[in-house]
Amino acid sequence: MKKPLLAAALLIGMGASLGALAQATGVTDGMNMNAIAMFLAFVMVSLWITYWAAGRVKSTSDFYTAGGQISGFQNGLAITGDWCSSAALMGIAGLIYTTGFDGLIYSVIPFGAWPLMMFLLADRLRNLGKFTIADIVSVRMARVPIRSLIASAGLAFVVGYLIVQMVGAGTLISSLFGLKYEYAQVIIGFLIIVYVAFGGMVATTYVQLIKAVLLLSGASFITFAVLAKFGFSPEGLYEAAVTNHPTAEKVMQPGGLLSDPINAISCGVMLLFGGAAMPHVLMRFFTVPDAKEARRSVAWAATFIGYFYLLTFVIGYGAVVFVMKDPQFLDAAGVIKGGANMAAIHLAEAMGGDLLLGFISAVAFATIVAVVAGLTIAGASAISHDLYANILRHGRASDAEVMKVSRFASIGLGILGIILGIAFKEENIAYLIVLPFTISSTVFFPVLFLAMYWRRLTTTGIVVGGWLGLASAVVMLVVGPTIWKDILGHAAPIFPYKYPALFSMAISSVTMIVVSLLDNSARARAEVAAFDDQFVRSQTGLGAEGAARH
Amino acid sequence: MHQVYDRIDRDPRFHALARARSRLGWTLSGLVLVAYYGFVLAIAFAPGWLARPLGPDNTVTVGIATGLGVIALSVALTGVYVWRANRSFDRTNADIVANATRVAGGPYDAG
16 A cells, blocks of 8 residues: 555554553553553554565565565464464453363363364365355355355354454553553554554464563563472462462362263353464464475464463462462452453562563454454455455456455455454453354354365355354354343243354254255356365375465 | 376375275274263263263272273374374375375475
8 A cells, every 4th residue: 555654553552552651651650661561562553564574575475475475484473473363361360360270271272173173174175165165165165155154153253252252442541551541442443453454474483473472471481480480380379279278179170061971062062163263363374385284383383372272270370379368469359450352461560560460451452453453454365356356247246346345344354353353342251252163163164174074065055054054153142141141131042052153053064964865957067176276285285385486 | 187097096095095094083083982972972971971070089089080991092192193194194105195196297286
């Protein structure tokens, strides 16, 4: 885009950050100067990277996939940045702080998505895909109905995930920096628009990469400091946690979470299969040159993310030991200041004073920004590549036109994020995270898996099964315990389980299979016949989208 | 392109490779699913077992150790797959592709 426009945007970004600095120092009396300085440093560096990246984004391939020239190691770090939302650091630490072992379950189960992604999806996805996950299915299926389904489900996924991140970000930033909630929304939304609309996947990748390094080093440092207090004996830490926690030894044992078997299995299905097919994460597979680098990315991502989850075992219990009884972190009633989600942040202060507190606050901010940027580019690609270029323009749009739509879509999504973030202020939105994971396990995983592994799958099967599954998932969520009973105030839920993924995934998969088997149309026969070529391509990488040549 | 795909499809080495890859992928996936569903079902059906201390002098419970073990196992199995796929599988694959494209006349131009 035009350089002067970008320069103006960068100036506004810096001005807004300075404004935030002025306002925050006024409100907090300079209490959190370290946090603000590090936050500003992150913003400056990321805007500088965006300026550099903007010169490299010349085509749609640069915009969506950074020209396919990211290395496996870099991509592994960027995927770590995409995957670890603030929920991973602050949410899990907060859950362990309150419930102990039950919080740890959220560190263990989601990680199972990584090996599954590697063994079943990574190679074939890279060899068949181009920009979006709809491309993979379109290799042998009808373009319009497939892309309508996947792009709609993708946008529902992105919006649901976006609301959770934006509301979490607003609350976090207003308590960390003493900023007004609405002001925090506008700053995040604005930064995202600048990163994605100007810097595309190149800038997004580097923002995620830096965030991952910051997150891993911050979490490592806290873990090191906590363990050092116990002479590096985890046993000592856990003994102290049992002494300190009101539930005593129960803090090391499973509590009520997932005590119902059906709910437990359904939650497992949602996290394992839903986590393995998230469009903003899978999209990152197309930023590397070939399947070998895609596998390397997953291996690095799994190593970093697994390492991070291991650290939460120490950080969560560390907060129980060092935050729970320290009056400086508690209010007059003895409750943790800012809620349990602040446990990790308070622990940072307990371990490293103002400096570490400032660093971890800046990390939390970078974490949110990087995840929202990844979601925005996934949403923008669904709009511009799937809906506009392939459906509206039947694949006849020029590269420049699609680029323009991508940038406007990013700007639109950034503004939508700000509006939704403000609209959902002070709502309890934790339940909303179930929506994107359920959509992913109900639509994306079965469609991708069957399209790549099952010869007889047809467009009609996908469309009927996908829409039916999507509708059933939404209905079961609405009439389930969380929305129907807790939010709408009905006496009893119509659907008894909190997590509908087991049922909605069964509905979508079985329907896809049955309808495909019954489908005997000419189009279906051609799609089945095209499986052999697709299979050879998915296995060998022959004919796959390579790295862009400049 | 269809002709090259067709030629590869008739190469028995290609099908041997695809089978080897899929055997490895499904074996490892099976191990992972057993580990995770074992963990989930233990939480649902045998919380008492997970609540037990590892030994008489330990505070660390079976549950904590199992959780750590499941994560470590996942990272290790992921490594095993990449190690196999990026070495022997990719070498065989390159041979098969080179063979099929050589017959077609001239090297394959991916662009």
